[in-house]
Amino acid sequence: MPINFDKLSIQDKKAYLDKMRHSAAHVLAESVKKIYPSAKLTIGPSIEDGFFYDFDVAEPFTPNDLASIEKEMEKSIKKDTYFSEREVTKEFAKSLIKDNPYKLEILAGISSNEKITLCSHSNGDFEDLCRGGHVEKTGDIKAFKLMSTSGAYWRGKESNPMLQRIYGTAWESKKSLKKFLIQREEAAKRDHRTIGRDLQLFYFDAVAPASPFFLPNGTVILNELYSFMRDLYKKYNYDEVVTPEIFNTDLWKKSGHYTNYSDSMYFINIDDFEYGVKPMNCPAAALLYKSQFHSYRELPLRFADFGRLHRYEKSGVTHGLNRVRTFTQDDAHIFCTIDQIDNEIKSFLNMLSESYKVFGFNNMRFTLSLRPEKRVGSDNLWDRAETTLQKILDGSTCDYSLEKGEGAFYGPKIDVFVPDAIGREWQLGTVQLDFSLPERFELEYTEESGSRVKCVVIHRAMLGSMERFLGVLIEHTAGSLPLWLSPLQVVAIPIADRHRQYCKSVVDKLKLSKFRARVDGSNERMNAKIRTAQLQKVPYMIICGDKESQNNSISIRSRDGINQEIINIDDFIDVLNDERSNRSYSHR
RNA sequence: GCCCACAUAGCUCAGUGGUAGAGCGCAUUCUUGGUAAGAAUGAGGUCCCGAGUUCAAUCCUCGGUGUGGGCUCCA
Known part of the structure; x- marks a missing residue:
């Protein structure tokens, strides 16, 4: 029975496309195997808009190889053969894939009460260990295109061998494929790097890799953003401070950055001393707080710092304005009592949604990152911090997902993500509870009874990095700024x-x-x-x-x-x- | 950092083993206009950097740097 795609519900459409895309991955695997018989198969899932398959091959694929693989796939689809599955014993499966360490690893991971199935769409000529979920026959893959190749680590681990990945897209009709490709082209036109050049906002020079130069036009925008932030700071009772950029290494040892973050820092040797350029503002904020005695009556203190940060980002990860090596954040550190955490975070989230509304962002995603394995602070304190954050999120209108183990070592955090023109998500706002900084720097206040007590530090940024925010904003508005x-x-x-x-x-x-x-x-x-x-x-x-x-x-x-x-x-x-x-x- | 690709005028790109071209932009002149491109002329390039092969390299080979797409990372 042919399926009438248009009559399916939205969920069924998605499920059908998933099946078709995964099926397309099988056809891709078969075609690669035909052209490169020594290629070892690994995994080939469906993903948003398409699919990929990772291969272990002697020579990496080049963009030119895609055309011939695509042709081979077309042949297979034209044959319109049926997908079939057969259940086999573990021993039998093992014997079939004995030369493929990846499949053996997958097989070893299948528990004994699960079925083991081999899938084929070519009357047994080509079989792949797979749990199933395919369309009826290859001809059901109505429209597809191989998009790109890249390296990808086996199981996503850097220490594992690098496999060669082929990305493809697949659709229920030629029309949908075409629509998708046109949409991608349109999205590419919104790329902030292109618009930044066309509107003379910023440029990059090889002498300062991944470090933007802002032209007068771009600087106007940044300054407007700063003044917008400053207006909000007045409303929400923040005090702005200015702190140094370069600190003696002693500070970074004390803050923990020297042991935990020095790979991402720039160091300078002057007068027999070593100095580090700041990658974060928090130690400076801590010093500033400590420079005076504080009473419970003053708290919470909110210090905003637009200080310029430098982080050495690995060569392959930088991206236009969205991932740079020097940037400023609309950063602030709030020093408060444990009892004030709740209010502070609520008020921050209010300010955040107030500001995002101004930019027309409505497709943000929130995450709540919980305690990681390596952490400081007692479980008791973590329990309290995590529930505080979660309760606040539950009481808000934000949709969020829990990210176990993704918290900072010093505390749990809420992050805000917004997609760019082609759907890649970038983290903008963040709010993090920190129990470690007050410990390391002995940040205290005098409470009502007269005794000295450690305060709590909340790190927070609304727009995040101003550079990244501008990049995302340009893509949202396609350059037509308000x-x-x-x-x-x-x-x-x-x-x-x-x-x-x-x-x-x-x-x-x-x-x-x-x-x-x-x-x-x-x-x-x-x-x-x-x-x-x-x-x-x-x-x-x-x-x-x-x-x-x-x-x-x-x-x-x-x-x-x-x-x-x-x-x-x-x-x-x-x-x-x-x-x-x-x-x-x-x-x- | 890893895999692949790319690097030619300010921008987008074409091209060739015998030191280069287009369109846009820029400048000058003509034109003085009614809601998305008026015309002519001209200037502008160490063909990313370094080494090698060659009589000769922008082109081939190797190394570096930068950029792009992914992977990993992003306290």
Whole structure:
């Protein structure tokens, strides 16, 4: 019975696609085996939008190899043979795969009460140890494409041998495949690295790998983000501090970074001493706290620090603005009593959702990371910290998942993830409870009774790294930033040269109201200037010719290109003022 | 760090064992315009760096660096 895909429920569609994609992985494995008989098969699951299969081969696949493998797969699909499964004994399976250490390892992991099945889709010519879950026949794989190759460690462990992975995508129809490929192309256009170049926001130079240079346009955006943060800090009672960048190694030994984090740090030798460039702000915050005596009456103290951090990230992991070697965070450390934790975290999550709303982020994902094996602090304290965080999350509207063992060594944490243009998730906000820092630095306060007690430290960042946040924001908006963030907010376009002076007077007025505006005085036709402004994603163009200059008005064209109206300049400034001060988010 | 690929003008890219080209951008001139590209002319390159092969290397080989896609990592 052929399946009518369109009539399936959403869940059934997903399940069917899963089966088909996994089936496609089998066909891929068969084809690779045909072309490279010595290839050893490992695993081939279905994944979001497609599938992969990992092979142990003598020579890595190159992109060129994909074409011939694809052809072989097409042949197999054309034959339209049935998928079948047969149950065998462990001993029999073992004898079949005796030369394949990976499959043997998988087999060894199958418990004795589970069935062991071999799957085939070619009347037994090709068999693969597999627990099953396939479509009926190879012809059910209606549309597929091999996408890329890469190395991948066996079982994801760096110490294991590197296998060669082939990624593919598969769909129930050619149309869906095409749609998927077009979507990917569209997403690629939103890549913040491309937009960053086109809009002259930032660039990279090989002399400072993975370290962005921000051009004037990009710097405007960053500064607007900082001032947005500072506004929130006023509202939520934070105090901003400024701390050094380079510290004697003694500090890093005390904080634990020297033993736990030095692989990611930059060190400098001066005057026979060793110094480390800070990868985090927390030790500095601890010193700052300790520089004065504190009473319970002062707590909580919230120190915000936009200090520049440097982390040596391994060569293969950097990525545009999203993973860099130097960055700043909207970082803050809250020093409080144990009883204040609950309120502090709630208030932080409120501030976080308030800020994310401004950027139109609604597809974030929360995780709660619980105690790792290697940790400091008593189980009692961990219990309390974990339940506190979990209770807060349960009482909120956030969907979250528990990540066992993923907490920081000093405490559990809540992280916020947001996807980029092609669906890769990046961690932005984070809030972490820390019991270790107060211990190491003896961070205390005087309580009501007069005795000295250790405080608790909460590390938190809303946007996370400003660089990464900007990267993700650019991809969300495709470069069409809201007015308040746009490097150039208004461009005045004279229809003919004789209107330049009038345009200049309008721009001067806008500048008096502190808008970023300029006249496009280039030697181009009006149409070309509009196009340029459009491509630069300038929110508003104002176009002035005889009509406008005669009755002291302007013609407005917003970058979405639809609303064109002639209005009075002061009215326009009112509209702009409104849009700017509300930091209103318009996704054009 | 690991696997693969890539590196040519400011950007996107073509090309060749005999030291290079297009489009866009930029400059100059002409053009003075009504809501997404007016025209002509011109400037601009140590073909990533270093070594090797060769009469000759931007092109072939090796090494390095950077970037991209993954893997791993991300206290």
